[in-house]
Amino acid sequence: MRTINFANRNFKETIRDPLSIIFSILLPLFLLFIFQQFKIPNEVYKLENFTPGIVIFSFSFITLFTAALVAKDRTTSFLIRLGTSPMKSMEYILGYTLSVLPLIVIQNMLFFTVAIILGLNFSINVILTMLVSIPISILFIMIGILIGSVTTEKGSSGLSSVIVQLVAFTSGMYFSAAMVGNFFQIICDILPFQSCVNITKGILNGNYQNMLNSSITVIIYIIIVSIITIIVFKKKMTSDNK
Amino acid sequence: MIAIETTDLIKKFKNKVVVDSLNFKINKGELFSLLGVNGAGKTTIIKMISTLILPTSGKIVIDGKDSLKDQMSIKEIINISPQETSVALNLTVMENLKFMAGVYQIKNSKEKIYEIIKLFNLEEVLNQKTKTLSGGWQRKLSIALALINDPKILFLDEPTLGLDVIARKELWQVINELKGKITIILTTHYMEEAENLSDRVGIMAKGQLIEVGTPEELIKRSGAKTFEDAFVSFATGGVK
Numbered sequence: 001m002r003t004i005n006f007a008n009r010n011f012k013e014t015i016r017d018p019l020s021i022i023f024s025i026l027l028p029l030f031l032l033f034i035f036q037q038f039k040i041p042n043e044v045y046k047l048e049n050f051t052p053g054i055v056i057f058s059f060s061f062i063t064l065f066t067a068a069l070v071a072k073d074r075t076t077s078f079l080i081r082l083g084t085s086p087m088k089s090m091e092y093i094l095g096y097t098l099s100v101l102p103l104i105v106i107q108n109m110l111f112f113t114v115a116i117i118l119g120l121n122f123s124i125n126v127i128l129t130m131l132v133s134i135p136i137s138i139l140f141i142m143i144g145i146l147i148g149s150v151t152t153e154k155g156s157s158g159l160s161s162v163i164v165q166l167v168a169f170t171s172g173m174y175f176s177a178a179m180v181g182n183f184f185q186i187i188c189d190i191l192p193f194q195s196c197v198n199i200t201k202g203i204l205n206g207n208y209q210n211m212l213n214s215s216i217t218v219i220i221y222i223i224i225v226s227i228i229t230i231i232v233f234k235k236k237m238t239s240d241n242k
Numbered sequence: 243m244i245a246i247e248t249t250d251l252i253k254k255f256k257n258k259v260v261v262d263s264l265n266f267k268i269n270k271g272e273l274f275s276l277l278g279v280n281g282a283g284k285t286t287i288i289k290m291i292s293t294l295i296l297p298t299s300g301k302i303v304i305d306g307k308d309s310l311k312d313q314m315s316i317k318e319i320i321n322i323s324p325q326e327t328s329v330a331l332n333l334t335v336m337e338n339l340k341f342m343a344g345v346y347q348i349k350n351s352k353e354k355i356y357e358i359i360k361l362f363n364l365e366e367v368l369n370q371k372t373k374t375l376s377g378g379w380q381r382k383l384s385i386a387l388a389l390i391n392d393p394k395i396l397f398l399d400e401p402t403l404g405l406d407v408i409a410r411k412e413l414w415q416v417i418n419e420l421k422g423k424i425t426i427i428l429t430t431h432y433m434e435e436a437e438n439l440s441d442r443v444g445i446m447a448k449g450q451l452i453e454v455g456t457p458e459e460l461i462k463r464s465g466a467k468t469f470e471d472a473f474v475s476f477a478t479g480g481v482k
Contacts, residue, residue: 006341009337009341077325077326081388083294084294238295
């Protein structure tokens with residue numbers, strides 16, 4: 001119950017910041033719409049390929065807002081107040097995580113609705129892609145909590161912007177990594193963002209080839225980042241109070 | 243009846259001793275002020291007693307419970323109004339109260355919230371987002387939130403810092419109403435505040451509690467004319 005209570009507060013804090021709505025929903029929606037108007041003759045920009053990219057790209061803004069909220073809570077001593085309460089570290093982390101999930105569902109529904117209006121064929125794969133994107137979003141939320149745990153509110157924006165850029169350039173949503181060269185391809189393979197797009201793109205198109213490698217990569221990242229986040233957050237809860 | 247007792251309490255950050263062999267007792271219902279210059283160790287003591295940080299060595303007993311062994315049950319009976327107001331800024335006053343009631347899983351939360359609204363006269367700002375409140379209202383709310391779980395022990399860390407005279411006096415009135423009902427540990431840099439509100443005052447310097455007594459006792463012991471002079475005298479080592 002404490003987790004839900006905390007998640008409810010976090011959700012209200014986030015959605016009452018108009019910038020979070022502009023960046024996490026309106027900007028990706030605008031990109032989805034505008035790139036379809038350009039009629040770019042490249043497979044990447046076909047709706048069935050670009051929409052999953054937009055979904056993952058929008059998650060990078062979830063990282064940004066989660067990081068800002070955690071950093072703000074720390075720097076305004078909000079977590080000092082809660083630190084004397086019976087709340088446990090896991091309740092904080094779950095509370096931050098759960099609070100963002102409604103936003104993720106809203107994002108997904110809006111993106112796919114607009115994509116269908118623009119010409120994407122509706123099928124069960126649309127629903128499956130939306131469902132699979134939820135566990136993928138955990139990675140972005142955890143990165144956000146991690147960044148917010150180690151930075152100030154201003155610092156969190158800077159560091160989160162790096163994630164936004166990395167998602168844009170290494171996920172393959174705007175261009176195929178193979179176009180840029182081997183070294184860049186290796187970076188894209190190491191980072192999880194291309195794998196995230198591969199999974200959502202694969203499910204939307206019913207193409208499950210090469211899905212295993214991407215899934216393993218994302219699962220490993222989710223586990224490792226979550227463990228690091230829990231350790232760092234717990235440690236910072238104590239060290240912030242020194 | 244003893245509310246808080248510390249025995250040989252030490253806190254070190256790396257090799258720096260911040261709190262040094264602290265022994266003191268605070269009685270139930272007492273308002274005990276901790277005074278000291280910046281860096282004297284006041285906030286560190288509050289953080290140790292309020293379970294935010296662990297002592298390097300020594301013992302803290304709160305309401306008969308060991309702070310290391312019974313941390314969770316201690317958390318149920320204490321609360322804090324930190325130095326910064328630390329309220330949820332995008333939430334309204336009412337939402338902040340409901341949120342804190344949820345944190346402590348208050349059973350009769352509606353009645354408790356209503357009681358706090360009355361005590362702090364929060365009616366006029368109830369539906370206002372806290373970020374739009376004045377400093378005085380934010381401080382009031384901060385203390386109000388700290389009372390949501392009916393704490394036996396309340397920590398007020400510089401509760402009137404940065405407030406104008408009127409807002410400060412209003413908060414003094416609230417704190418005075420709480421006196422005797424709750425054990426309060428207050429830190430402040432305002433001598434007038436400590437003198438007016440405290441049952442007893444502890445003066446800290448370099449991590450040690452160098453004097454404890456009522457404001458009158460401290461004035462008498464120092465030979466000074468005012469409480470402020472008495473504090474300066476003790477804090478600077480002018481009185482042996």
